[in-house]
Structures are given as structure tokens and as C-alpha cells.
Amino acid sequence: MSVETSTSPATSSLTLTGILGKIWGNFWVRTIAKKIFIVWVVVTLTFFIIRALPGNPVEIFIIQLMDSGLSEEEARTRAAALMRIDLDAPLSEQYFDYMGNLIKGDLGDSYVLARGKPVADIIFARLPWTLFSVGTSLLISFVLGMFLGMLAAYKRNSWLDHLLTNFSAAIDSIPNTLTAIILVLFLGVIWKVVPLTLMRGSLSPGVQPGFTWEFIADLFKHYAVPGTVYVFSTLGGWMLAMRSSTSSTLGEDYVTVARARGLTDMRIITAYVGRNASLPLVTRLAISLGFVVGGSILIEQIFVYQGVGLLLGQAVAKRDYPVMQGILLVTTITVILSTALADLLYGWLDPRIRIQRGVE
């Protein structure tokens, strides 16, 4: 891509500061540096929050071990081994140890949920489920929201518009936990439309993952209700955003000109209005892709869906700090990767942004 080589021609001196300035001037270098900085902030913040706050989990863990019959000495070495830190070392040294392990890709070991098992393995076993369930719903809700939002903007101030916008604002404010419980209660218990077994777990017992019809059917059957909850709780936001974006695009001169040129409505909607109005939403889509894990924590609890959210819930209940820390880190990295993706996409979709970056 031509974007990556764009540097300012003014500072072409060959001095060290000149070269450094040139590197810093590169948009992508700066972006990547910023992202790495954010990951570092999150890691550092969680490290110190966990160790500095009252109710220090390390101490609590040692006390737990002592309760189970170990001497203090044994408990301390055991805790230090499981958390892979030297507990007597000064905080700064512990911190550098921890960071050193992180750079090697070692997130530490779980100490309650699956004692001694690497956190990274536990998380990556769960991640596909969350990515599948929340990701699919996100796409459905995005497409549906774009369509409805455009419809509302085209029919501005009609009863349909009022209905759609009020409905969106309403469903946007209902906590998704409540939506989930209401669905389980009515569909599964009171009306008995959906068997309860399909609303607990992510697969029927005995079904093996693979490219078989049985697996795929079972997958989607278990996905249906939680998927509906995700779509329901995010649809309103997409619709309102698309409505306001389309409304402002409809006022643009080039749309008026396109109309004056006698282009068909279909052509105007797809090539002129739709394409421009969806620009800001595409960025938002990429950003919400990153929040996939965060959005799933409560819903997965209710549906016992075997994803990262459920894992975090379990880790919180059992106070498994390395797992909590690991999930937070992995989630932050997904958020950052997807915002980077959003930046890329935006530049690719909107040439004006690309040119601006070149000038920077």
C-alpha cells in the first residue's frame, strides 16, 4: 500500500534526530507505538491494582493454602511457584519478572480453576466460542440496524420512523442480562417453546466439533437464543447511528445533484447515500468487534455458554487472579487490534482520510 511510505519530505536531513523524526512522522509507526503503549498501560494498571489494593489476592491465596494444612513456609513457596513471582522481592522486581514472562507469551498459571494449567491455554480453548457467538450476532445486528436505520431516515417523521427510533432507544437501555432472563423464562419455562437444554451450554453432550451436519445444526440450535439476546441488545445502537448518519448524508449537495441528474432511487441509495452513510458505522463495527469478549460476560453466565465470558465469571467467583488478568490482557489486545483494523478500513474506504494522513 502506498500509504506506508508516506513521509514528510521537509525533514530529509541525515542526522540521527532527522531520521528518528522521520520514523516518528510515519503514521503507522506512530499508531503502532500508541497501541503498544495502551497495552502496557493496561498490563501495568492491572498488575499494580491487584497487588496494591486492600484485600491483596496473593496474601489471601497464601492464607487459603495455610488453611488447607500447609505451613506458612510451604504455602508461600507454593503460591510463589503458581504465580511465578518471588513474593519477597520488591514490587518493581516482581513487575519486571512478570513483564519478562509476558513478552515471552507466558501469562502465568491458573491457581484455582485448573490448578497449574497455563492461563493462555485455558483462554484460547474458550475464545472460539465467544468469537463465534458474539461475532455472528454482531454482523446480523449491524446489517439489520443499517437497513432499519436507513429506512427510518428515508421516512423521516413518519409513524414508521417514530416507531423505529423509539423502539431502538428503548431496547438500547434494557440491560442485556434482563433480556436474557426474560427470554429463558418465557420461551423455556412458561410457554415451553424452546427446550431448556438448548439454552444451557454451547453443544449437546456427545456432539464432537467437526465439519459434520450434526455439529453445525447443534451449534446453531444452542446459539439461537443467546444470539437473539446479543442482536436485541445491540440493534438499537446501530439503528440510531445509521439513522443520524443517513439523515446528514441525505442533506449533502452531491445527493441533490444525483437526484437532479435523474439517477434512479436504487442507484442513489446504494452508491451515493448508503456508501457514505455507512462509513462511520464501519469504524464502529471494527471497534465493537474488539468488545466482543467484554459484551459476553453476563450472557454466557446465563446460558452457560462455554466462552471467555463464562470463564471470567468463574474466575471472578473463585478469585482466580492470573486468569482474570490474562482475560483482561487478551481482551485489551483484541480491542486494540480491531481499532487498528478500523483505522485501516477507514483509510481504505474514505480516500479523504488517506490523503490527510499523507499530509501529516
Next chain:
Amino acid sequence: MTTFGKSLKSFGVEIIKTLKLIARNKVGLFGMIMVLAITLISFVGPLVVPPETRAHPELINKPPSREHPFGTDFQGRDNLTMVIHGGKDVLLVAFLAGVLTTFVAVTVGAVSAFFGGAVDSFLMTITDIWLTIPRFLLLVVVATLVELENVWMLAVFLSVFGWPGLARQIRSQVLSLKKREYVEAAQLLDLGAGHIILREMLPNMMNYIMIALISAMTSAIYSQTGLVFLGVVPFGNNWGVMFSLAYAKNAIYNPNAAASLLAPMGAIILFQLSLVMFSRSLEEIFNPRLRAGV
């Protein structure tokens, strides 16, 4: 303090004008009446209705009846009484968190936009970092470490995690106000940053800030519900605790106990919807373009 008194007075005048406009919009009026009614029931109700202090083993998980319109819970307590007593904390946290969130967001947004330059890029970098971090997860993790035992602490925590999005919106509002003639005039007169922000800009943004306050309240209730459901904020009797306890006692699989879930959940949803209705019609009132249908 005279400056403050004057701005308070003009704020009062604003409110009366606003109330007159609200009365014109039926949906908004209904939303406002509902918000006021729920607030009244939650704060005055507990003084009138005696609390449920003990379990009634013979009345466990009864569906709604004449004596117990919302049924009874897993300890045989009357759900209606519990709902009346359980609103205070939820509303208080929502209100405090809403006010604190708005206050931080307005301060950061206004200072950032007004001073520009290095201050702006510093504050906005922090805001962006805070926006990028998966805040709800961080909130969950922090809430398990710190004992959030009272209303104030929960409100402070929710607002620490809730301000960045709003700060960005306020910043762009102030940026556009900064270009208005009266602000430029005030700057030429050298009236000082405090005066210009507090007396020239804020009164003109009051409408916007009120809507922001309401939406901060709804998101505070949203996160609060989630935290209570995860069991990381264990305090007192409130709607959130009611439904998560009922859920934990498997009320969801027992049609007779459905009322124990639906009563507190209904209360939360009703309050959220009332707030949304109220704020949507406020938006319509404050934004004349929406009213005129341009």
C-alpha cells in the same frame, strides 16, 4: 459568589421554560411523571410500608394473588414490599454516578476544548486510552478486589469507568461554541477562562448536559445491574440483588417463582424506559430542527 448566584438564577429560569416545553410533548411528560412517581415510591414508600424482616416458610414462591400482587419470594417475603424498599439504592447510585460522570466529562471536555494545544492533546490521549480499555471487564476485576460496600463507592467507581465517551462529546460541543461571536467577544474583553466557561458557555450547553446526565444515569443502571448479577457488589436489598438472588435460587426454572424475577426486573426496565422517554422528548425540545421536522 454573585456570579454563581446569577448563573443559578438563570438556570432556574431555564428549568421553568423547559418544564413548559415538556408539557407540550405527551411522551416526554409521561416519562417525566413516571420517573418522578418511581422516585417518590422508592423514597417515601419505605416510610409508609413496613419492611419485610422475616421469612414466611408457609408462603414460599407463591404466584401473584390478592394479598401478594407480585407474589412471594424464596423466603416467602412479599415481592411488592421488597420492590418498594429496593428502589432507593438503585436510584441513588444511578443519580450519584450520573452526576459524577457528567461532572468529570464536562470538566475534561470543556478544559480540553477551551485551552486546546498541549492540554487538549494530553487530556484526549488519556480519554482515548480509557476508551480503548475494555472498561466493564476492568470494572468487574476491580470490583472483586475492592469491597464496594456502600452507595457512594459504587457510584464513584461507575463514574470513573463511565466518563470518557461523554467527555469527547462535550469537547466537540465546546469546540463549536468557541467559534460563536459572544464567546469571541468575551475572549477579546479578557474575561478569563473561568468566566467564559462557566458563564458564557455552560448556560448554553445546559440542555445538552441535562440529556447527557440522563443517559449517564441509564448507563449507570445498566452496569450496576451487571455487577450485581455477577455478585461483586453485595449490599442491602435492592432490585438488582432481588433478581440475582431469585436467579441464584433457580426461580427461572420454577414458573411459580417467575414473579420474584419479573417484579424487580420490571421495576428496572420501567425506570430505564421512563428515563429514555423523558430524555428523547427533551432532545426533541432542545433541538428545534427535530421539532420542525427539517
